[in-house]
Amino acid sequence: MIPRATVPAALHYTRRADSRWVVALGDEVSRGSVLASGMCFEHAAAGGVVVHVDHQRIVIRTRHDHRQELLDPIDPRDPANRQAVLRRIQEAGIVGLGGGGFPTHLKLLAAARGNVQTLIVNAVECEPGIHCDAELIQHELPVILEGIDVVRNLLGVTETYIGCSRSTFFELPAATTELIEPVEPTDGAERYLVSRLTGTDLPMGVRPVDSGSIVLNVGTLHAIARAMAGEALIERVATVFGENLRVLIGSPLKHFGAGEHFRVGGELSGQVVGADAAITKETNAVAVSGQFKNLPCIRCGACDTVCPEKLPVASLVGISSSEGVLNHAALGCISCGLCNPVCPSDIDVAGTIRNMKQVRQHELTRASAAQRSLERSTQHEGRRLVQEAAQAERRAERLAKLQAAEAAPPVDPRA
Amino acid sequence: MTALIASIALVGLIGLILAFALKRWPSSDNDLVLQVNALLPQTQCAQCGYPGCLPYARAIVENKVRLDQCPPGGAQTHSALVRLLPDHPAGSAPPEPAAAIALIDEARCIGCYLCIPVCPVDAIVGAKGFMHTVLTKECTGCGLCVPTCPVDCIAMETVPTR
Numbered sequence: 001m002i003p004r005a006t007v008p009a010a011l012h013y014t015r016r017a018d019s020r021w022v023v024a025l026g027d028e029v030s031r032g033s034v035l036a037s038g039m040c041f042e043h044a045a046a047g048g049v050v051v052h053v054d055h056q057r058i059v060i061r062t063r064h065d066h067r068q069e070l071l072d073p074i075d076p077r078d079p080a081n082r083q084a085v086l087r088r089i090q091e092a093g094i095v096g097l098g099g100g101g102f103p104t105h106l107k108l109l110a111a112a113r114g115n116v117q118t119l120i121v122n123a124v125e126c127e128p129g130i131h132c133d134a135e136l137i138q139h140e141l142p143v144i145l146e147g148i149d150v151v152r153n154l155l156g157v158t159e160t161y162i163g164c165s166r167s168t169f170f171e172l173p174a175a176t177t178e179l180i181e182p183v184e185p186t187d188g189a190e191r192y193l194v195s196r197l198t199g200t201d202l203p204m205g206v207r208p209v210d211s212g213s214i215v216l217n218v219g220t221l222h223a224i225a226r227a228m229a230g231e232a233l234i235e236r237v238a239t240v241f242g243e244n245l246r247v248l249i250g251s252p253l254k255h256f257g258a259g260e261h262f263r264v265g266g267e268l269s270g271q272v273v274g275a276d277a278a279i280t281k282e283t284n285a286v287a288v289s290g291q292f293k294n295l296p297c298i299r300c301g302a303c304d305t306v307c308p309e310k311l312p313v314a315s316l317v318g319i320s321s322s323e324g325v326l327n328h329a330a331l332g333c334i335s336c337g338l339c340n341p342v343c344p345s346d347i348d349v350a351g352t353i354r355n356m357k358q359v360r361q362h363e364l365t366r367a368s369a370a371q372r373s374l375e376r377s378t379q380h381e382g383r384r385l386v387q388e389a390a391q392a393e394r395r396a397e398r399l400a401k402l403q404a405a406e407a408a409p410p411v412d413p414r415a
Numbered sequence: 416m417t418a419l420i421a422s423i424a425l426v427g428l429i430g431l432i433l434a435f436a437l438k439r440w441p442s443s444d445n446d447l448v449l450q451v452n453a454l455l456p457q458t459q460c461a462q463c464g465y466p467g468c469l470p471y472a473r474a475i476v477e478n479k480v481r482l483d484q485c486p487p488g489g490a491q492t493h494s495a496l497v498r499l500l501p502d503h504p505a506g507s508a509p510p511e512p513a514a515a516i517a518l519i520d521e522a523r524c525i526g527c528y529l530c531i532p533v534c535p536v537d538a539i540v541g542a543k544g545f546m547h548t549v550l551t552k553e554c555t556g557c558g559l560c561v562p563t564c565p566v567d568c569i570a571m572e573t574v575p576t577r
Contacts, residue, residue: 017574020572055572055573055574363491366456366491369456369555370455370456370457371457372553373456373457373458373459373535373536373555374457374468376535376536376537376538376553377457377459377467377535377536379537380534380535380536380537381467381535384532
């Protein structure tokens with residue numbers, strides 16, 4: 001058994017876009033109750049009382065109450081249940097547990113609509129500081145295999161590949177296992193894994209689904225199997241201070257140990273967060289972290305040479321503004337974090353680029369929203385003008401008729 | 416030979432001057448209006464005091480109206496406008512807007528059809544005498560529908576920034 005972390009005094013949840021809180025201040029919740037619904041679902045990982053709600057965050061003061069709300073089990077082998085299986089994966093709040101956090105039901109839906117023939121199981125733990133997948137495979141392989149079965153049945157895939165490192169090695173009948181040895185820090189990245197296993201190179205911005213394959217992390221597959229049994233995604237295995245634990249999603253990082261700053265994620269790609277952060281569904285590792293010195297960039301170009309995507313990293317960090325073509329290049333970053341340890345000025349290079357990428361993505365979203373809104377308002381305005389013109393015409397006609405009636409001599413009713 | 420080189424150089428030089436001039440002084444006010452309009456968020460919310468984004472763009476170019484009148488655009492739109500029109504009365508950057516969408520309390524909606532024609536992006540669906548609802552994906556959060564409701568069943572709800 002993987003050891004369970006203790007239940008913290010409070011659980012913190014942050015709402016994802018496209019979902020709404022369904023609980024209010026003072027509500028009693030139990031383990032497994034729905035907190036947010038919509039495109040993405042969120043569930044309480046422990047029973048308690050909602051003590052804080054705003055549009056972004058929710059806090060639950062926990063009680064020692066271990067009753068769990070379960071959903072009805074679904075038989076994923078029944079072909080009539082395909083819709084129900086997808087719906088369940090959504091309602092169980094499953095997102096990519098490898099660190100991407102992309103809603104799994106959307107990925108599966110895209111795969112079901114596209115022509116996906118290949119399932120790629122991502123068990124490549126390629127970064128120092130994360131070994132939760134190895135632990136999961138060692139203790140709960142049957143559940144993962146169940147999850148693989150669910151996805152195979154759902155999508156009718158013909159080929160299954162398992163990408164793994166030495167610590168996460170496992171095999172499966174009717175699947176090709178590829179042992180990646182030695183492991184490079186980029187080997188677990190979706191695009192790299194697809195090209196390694198299937199031989200298809202994916203350009204930036206092209207999803208694996210577009211090239212006929214779907215990549216799912218072992219943790220995600222585990223969660224899918226649990227969801228079929230009725231359990232929502234409320235806990236995950238994470239490497240916490242070097243130890244693999246089953247942690248409740250929403251646990252504040254302070255609960256696991258003291259520190260001013262924590263690193264969430266692996267030693268390379270991890271992000272430094274403040275002490276008020278909490279475990280999210282994407283959190284695969286937590287450690288205490290120092291802070292970057294962020295000395296001035298000396299333009300040594302070391303980051304440029306290590307970047308696997310051949311991005312102009314030094315120029316990106318150097319301009320540090322949200323404008324121009326270079327900012328666009330940040331979109332190609334796969335957040336592997338190789339640039340951070342080579343920096344002699346101890347700059348948070350990967351973090352800087354991550355922010356630029358977010359800014360750029362935000363700009364693009366705004367631009368496309370403006371475009372959509374312009375199209376719709378143009379249509380609306382056009383229709384309004386046509387309606388108004390028609391109305392004016394009818395009014396003119398009626399007026400003309402009225403005037404004609406007035407101008408004509410009155411009819412003598414006796415005639 | 417010299418004549419050929421000289422003429423090519425001359426043509427090139429004139430071309431460069433023209434290209435620069437076109438960038439610096441756009442050919443007409445109308446072009447500039449379109450450029451300004453392209454920077455506005457197109458919510459058509461009328462919070463600037465003009466009936467939509469294009470009328471505001473026209474007012475900026477023709478009447479030198481200040482650039483800080485667009486609350487949904489926030490600091491991002493403001494700085495883009497200042498960059499395009501550096502000599503214009505800029506005003507101060509508005510605060511970052513909180514993204515919001517309108518939500519109709521469907522239990523209280525009486526189906527009066529007053530809010531539907533007001534929505535600039537046709538994000539409210541419904542028919543006279545039937546319940547109306549907001550297409551949350553299309554709603555730009557302009558809030559124009561809120562004052563039209565006779566039973567006050569439309570509320571603006573803040574959403575996380577996407």
